[in-house]
Amino acid sequence: MDYHGGTYDVIVVGAGHAGCEAALASARIGAKTLVITLNLDMIAFMPCNPSIGGPAKGIVVREIDALGGEMAKNIDKTYIQMRMLNTGKGPAVRALRAQADKVLYQREMKKTLERQENLTLLQGKVERLIVEDGVCKGVITHTGAHYYAKAVVITTGTFLRGEIIIGDIKYSSGPNNQQPSIKLSEHLEELGFELVRFKTGTPPRVNSRTIDYSKTEIQPGDEEPRAFSYETTTYITDQLPCWLTYTTEETHRIIDENLHLSPMYSGMIKGTGPRYCPSIEDKVVRFHDKPRHQIFLEPEGRETEEVYVQGLSTSLPEHIQRKLLETIPGLEKAQLMRAGYAIEYDAIVPTQLWPTLETKLVKNLYTAGQINGTSGYEEAAGQGIMAGINAAHRALGREEIILSRSDAYIGVLIDDLVTKGTNEPYRLLTSRAEYRLLLRHDNADLRLTELGYRIGLISEERYQKFLAKKEAIEREKKRLQTVIIKPTPQVQEVIREAGGSELKDGIRAADLLRRPEMTYEHIRKLVPADEEIAPEVAEQIEIQIKYEGYIQKSLQEVERLKKMENKKIPEDIDYDAIQGLATEARQKLKQVRPLSIAQASRISGVNPADISILLVYLEQGRIARVSNE
Amino acid sequence: MTEFDTIAAISTPMGEGAIAIVRLSGDEAVEIADRIFRSPSGKRLRDVPSHTIHYGHIIDPKSGRIVEEVMVSVMRAPKTFTREDVVEINCHGGFVSVNRVLQLVLANGARLAEPGEFTKRAFLNGRIDLSQAEAVIDLIRAKTDRAMNVALQQMEGRLSKLIRELRQTILETLAHVEVNIDYPEYDDVEEMTPRLLREKAEYVRGQIEKLLLTAAQGKILREGLATVIIGRPNVGKSSLLNALAHENRAIVTDIPGTTRDVIEEYVNVRGVPLRLIDTAGIRETEDVVERIGVERSRQMLKRADFILLVLNYHEPLTEEDERLFAMIEGMDAIVIVNKTDLPQRIDMGRVKELAGGRPIVATSLLHEQGIDELEKAIADLFFGGELEAGDLTYVSNSRHIALLEQAKQAIEDALAGIDAGVPIDLVQIDLRRAWELLGEIIGDTVHESLIDQLFAQFCLGK
Numbered sequence A: 001m002d003y004h005g006g007t008y009d010v011i012v013v014g015a016g017h018a019g020c021e022a023a024l025a026s027a028r029i030g031a032k033t034l035v036i037t038l039n040l041d042m043i044a045f046m047p048c049n050p051s052i053g054g055p056a057k058g059i060v061v062r063e064i065d066a067l068g069g070e071m072a073k074n075i076d077k078t079y080i081q082m083r084m085l086n087t088g089k090g091p092a093v094r095a096l097r098a099q100a101d102k103v104l105y106q107r108e109m110k111k112t113l114e115r116q117e118n119l120t121l122l123q124g125k126v127e128r129l130i131v132e133d134g135v136c137k138g139v140i141t142h143t144g145a146h147y148y149a150k151a152v153v154i155t156t157g158t159f160l161r162g163e164i165i166i167g168d169i170k171y172s173s174g175p176n177n178q179q180p181s182i183k184l185s186e187h188l189e190e191l192g193f194e195l196v197r198f199k200t201g202t203p204p205r206v207n208s209r210t211i212d213y214s215k216t217e218i219q220p221g222d223e224e225p226r227a228f229s230y231e232t233t234t235y236i237t238d239q240l241p242c243w244l245t246y247t248t249e250e251t252h253r254i255i256d257e258n259l260h261l262s263p264m265y266s267g268m269i270k271g272t273g274p275r276y277c278p279s280i281e282d283k284v285v286r287f288h289d290k291p292r293h294q295i296f297l298e299p300e301g302r303e304t305e306e307v308y309v310q311g312l313s314t315s316l317p318e319h320i321q322r323k324l325l326e327t328i329p330g331l332e333k334a335q336l337m338r339a340g341y342a343i344e345y346d347a348i349v350p351t352q353l354w355p356t357l358e359t360k361l362v363k364n365l366y367t368a369g370q371i372n373g374t375s376g377y378e379e380a381a382g383q384g385i386m387a388g389i390n391a392a393h394r395a396l397g398r399e400e401i402i403l404s405r406s407d408a409y410i411g412v413l414i415d416d417l418v419t420k421g422t423n424e425p426y427r428l429l430t431s432r433a434e435y436r437l438l439l440r441h442d443n444a445d446l447r448l449t450e451l452g453y454r455i456g457l458i459s460e461e462r463y464q465k466f467l468a469k470k471e472a473i474e475r476e477k478k479r480l481q482t483v484i485i486k487p488t489p490q491v492q493e494v495i496r497e498a499g500g501s502e503l504k505d506g507i508r509a510a511d512l513l514r515r516p517e518m519t520y521e522h523i524r525k526l527v528p529a530d531e532e533i534a535p536e537v538a539e540q541i542e543i544q545i546k547y548e549g550y551i552q553k554s555l556q557e558v559e560r561l562k563k564m565e566n567k568k569i570p571e572d573i574d575y576d577a578i579q580g581l582a583t584e585a586r587q588k589l590k591q592v593r594p595l596s597i598a599q600a601s602r603i604s605g606v607n608p609a610d611i612s613i614l615l616v617y618l619e620q621g622r623i624a625r626v627s628n629e
Numbered sequence B: 001m002t003e004f005d006t007i008a009a010i011s012t013p014m015g016e017g018a019i020a021i022v023r024l025s026g027d028e029a030v031e032i033a034d035r036i037f038r039s040p041s042g043k044r045l046r047d048v049p050s051h052t053i054h055y056g057h058i059i060d061p062k063s064g065r066i067v068e069e070v071m072v073s074v075m076r077a078p079k080t081f082t083r084e085d086v087v088e089i090n091c092h093g094g095f096v097s098v099n100r101v102l103q104l105v106l107a108n109g110a111r112l113a114e115p116g117e118f119t120k121r122a123f124l125n126g127r128i129d130l131s132q133a134e135a136v137i138d139l140i141r142a143k144t145d146r147a148m149n150v151a152l153q154q155m156e157g158r159l160s161k162l163i164r165e166l167r168q169t170i171l172e173t174l175a176h177v178e179v180n181i182d183y184p185e186y187d188d189v190e191e192m193t194p195r196l197l198r199e200k201a202e203y204v205r206g207q208i209e210k211l212l213l214t215a216a217q218g219k220i221l222r223e224g225l226a227t228v229i230i231g232r233p234n235v236g237k238s239s240l241l242n243a244l245a246h247e248n249r250a251i252v253t254d255i256p257g258t259t260r261d262v263i264e265e266y267v268n269v270r271g272v273p274l275r276l277i278d279t280a281g282i283r284e285t286e287d288v289v290e291r292i293g294v295e296r297s298r299q300m301l302k303r304a305d306f307i308l309l310v311l312n313y314h315e316p317l318t319e320e321d322e323r324l325f326a327m328i329e330g331m332d333a334i335v336i337v338n339k340t341d342l343p344q345r346i347d348m349g350r351v352k353e354l355a356g357g358r359p360i361v362a363t364s365l366l367h368e369q370g371i372d373e374l375e376k377a378i379a380d381l382f383f384g385g386e387l388e389a390g391d392l393t394y395v396s397n398s399r400h401i402a403l404l405e406q407a408k409q410a411i412e413d414a415l416a417g418i419d420a421g422v423p424i425d426l427v428q429i430d431l432r433r434a435w436e437l438l439g440e441i442i443g444d445t446v447h448e449s450l451i452d453q454l455f456a457q458f459c460l461g462k
């Protein structure tokens, strides 16, 4: 029965990791927001690894927090274990990772959505969009309800024409046997979107009571309290450990013998899987010489005995999965609770998006998360918040917000997607960022709080605290740059103890800090500040002074990038009218339609000469536009 | 990111006039010039007012050695040709020293300008009339088409093969570092240690240094084409050197065998950089000193890029002359028949036969005749007919050298970082820069390949 369900500023389809951030950002900005999702008990569900963060991803979580998003706060409330990774390396690559209590994570997120002003939460299945003259006006659900809005965000994850595959069994399904989303996928095709078929997979889960942990190694969380959100002040202290074990030669033998039963090799799976999450059968085939592979056992929560067997992602038949488990020390008698599986799904080719995540094909329609060809909760959430902000801004008639590659990993992620596209599920890696020394986990607030405040996602109170922190950093840095440390016996003593060579002359405190063996702690001892220096301020001072040379180098590069970014290209420029462009470049430019020279220069197949020609063409003033058919 | 960096080029027609200018344009123009400029009064260019000119020396900051005596003008944006900061370094030491100054500028952060790039910038910064836009586009397009050909030729060359190998070594190292970062818990990937990294970096540096030495074209740029003058004693070899150098460098006498050793002189013949090498006349001899000289001459021949073979117009061809022709078979050469002021005794028909299509120029060096023709023949041979200062072979190679130098610098920064105990992921920034710079030489800077390498080399996943 068709009926009018209501009118909103923004409608978000899906309440996964992308949808939750999109909906919250939109509502918090002040847009009247409706979020429709298949199952209200599955909000912010983690179909795979019960864990948030890690290299690059953990930095995204902090960026989301600095922009006023929810993921960081939600995991801070619900983790069972938290660790800082890469502590032995430089500051640029440190990152937090938490094991989540999966169910609690969902419950907390649902609570937050339910209590959010301007936000309506609704269970339902969206099957069509209301599109008039290339403009999205709303959505239609399976019950016939028509909801109208000024902007729509689709965040349907791996549900689009999802198919689960275990061995030779294949059936239509969303992740974890949820219902798939078939009509919406067909409708997107109808609208003219180009879709690709991707694939991902998940390992089996086993019952903790049936694991012999004595055969495994314990992996505890950090003793030191840690949090993702800059606002978190209370920490969970009773952490649960993870456990490490290994596959054996027997495991590999079974895989080898049963490879023909794997849908990956039988040809049943056609979707492209991510290289960074290969299934165990992939690993054994590709790295045949390796005698063993690591298996991490990760509890899925406090209230459940289910344990996630990380490293054993597979789509082999269920009975083979059972055999595999038997060959792994500690899991010999483990009870299988859920079998691992692969899932194939539709994603839209992301070069069909503007950097705001609005589709080029349909105005006021945005997409975010796994539907855009990414993989990972953090990647989804990072896109979600940006799509939510931009959709709300569109609805309220405000400016577009685009993060640059030098602003945030989220900027790198979205730019990669819309500029280069992807031919496998896209995951963030630190090596994707060219300015990773600037995009640190410790300075996400310094990079983005200002923006979060400007768009209304950061409260006045938090902003004032942030400003105070910034000033404290500057004050102390300035002090260290002026105060001289003299070679007194006490000073020499401290330096000797740190393993450095003694001073010959007086030296500025900042210069002493630059020595590899010196820390801010040492300096503080030698020349104490008059004010209390908070740990997060001390951290900034140490990093900013110690790595100043490298930071400066990166900043110079960013300066150049900014200039290229400031050279804007009109959306509707007619590339056919520009003489001299190489054919491949012309095609690519027409497809991607970059918004700046910087973006254009990152498109593969567009050469420096084409960029020069484009620049000259833009500069001469008479720019031909594509007429709107 | 090539649009807004600082560019440099030699901006006077090559080889013409006594003064040549190295021009820089861009944000860092003054800063870069400052790195290699020393004024007697110790003033820094960054402190001088705009549109002023300053006397001083260009020094190589690495060795501290003086390279050239110069006048430097500093012109700050926007009242300049390009509307960017512009520095002009006026040199007067001829091609070779101007070129050294250019190389220094490039090694210290500037990029070699593409043909027409100063004009392009002027245009982009609103300095030039709109009607010139299309001409600029044509220039860019034409330039790259030609550059593509050169690039293709070089693709097949030894250089690009070596660079590919070198990049692969760096890439594997980078991937190793990356995997430690992105997958910190994978125990089967050995942790990249500073020691291991140093080993790799030193290897790469060594290879780049070798490349810098062997890059044949680079040698030409820095040293000139090795041009060996050969001929029997007393035919006028030293006279020829003096004529081309426009000064008396070699001793000229009427005693055969005057030149006992090898004499070298840098000259610039209509834009062609030559390293002229005067040799002892080649003949069988008993004189020990002379014999050593002759032996050296033969050695020089082996390393020659280009030969000037001198014959005597006034004497019949000898067996020795014939032997000389045999020695230079297959080499680029110009045959000079000297002493045309004296009666002819040489068989010109036979000379033509022996020259086998190589140019023959008749001269009377004593009366300074035929020198123009000779210079023209040299330039023709080098430029293939058209006299063009911005010859592409030269441009692209100068670019290669600059990139190699920068890559080497990046590796050195990486090594310095390792020594200073800087964390590996920061050292990696410099290593990666070296990889990118090398990629620019062969036109390959695809970012994705690092990620491809990561997953090809290591077994990762959940």
Ligand SMILES: Cc1cc2nc3c(=O)[nH]c(=O)nc-3n(C[C@H](O)[C@H](O)[C@H](O)COP(=O)(O)OP(=O)(O)OC[C@H]3O[C@@H](n4cnc5c(N)ncnc54)[C@H](O)[C@@H]3O)c2cc1C
Binding pocket: A013, A014, A015, A016, A017, A018, A019, A036, A037, A038, A039, A042, A043, A044, A045, A046, A047, A048, A049, A124, A125, A126, A127, A155, A156, A157, A158, A159, A160, A175, A176, A180, A181, A184, A200, A201, A202, A277, A341, A342, A343, A368, A369, A370, A371, A374, A375, A376, A377, A380, A381, A427, B462
């Ligand atoms: C089996 C499996 C394995 C995975 N393995 C990994 C991995 O190893 N590493 C990794 O990083 N990531 C992995 N992921 C991906 C990760 O789970 C997703 O990237 C992330 O959850 C995507 O978030 P999202 O918000 O885009 O979509 P989801 O979290 O999937 O949320 C989609 C939401 O849309 C709703 N929805 C769908 N269709 C409709 C509709 N028509 N109407 C209304 N609502 C709808 C759903 O109810 C759901 O709430 C895996 C996912 C699966 C399923």
Ligand SMILES: Nc1nc2c(ncn2[C@@H]2O[C@H](COP(=O)(O)OP(=O)(O)OP(=O)(O)O)[C@@H](O)[C@H]2O)c(=O)[nH]1
Binding pocket: B231, B232, B233, B234, B235, B236, B237, B238, B239, B240, B251, B252, B253, B254, B255, B256, B257, B258, B259, B260, B279, B280, B281, B338, B339, B340, B341, B342, B363, B364, B365, B366, B367
């Ligand atoms: N008449 C005449 N004499 C010349 C000419 N060129 C050179 N000479 C004379 O020839 C003699 C030898 O000249 P050099 O230039 O020393 O000859 P070379 O080949 O270097 O001789 P060695 O070094 O002894 O092998 C000198 O006396 C010159 O003045 C010329 O064109 N005409």
Ligand SMILES: [Mg+2]
Binding pocket: B237, B238, B239, B250, B251, B252, B258, B259, B279
């Ligand atoms: Mg001589």
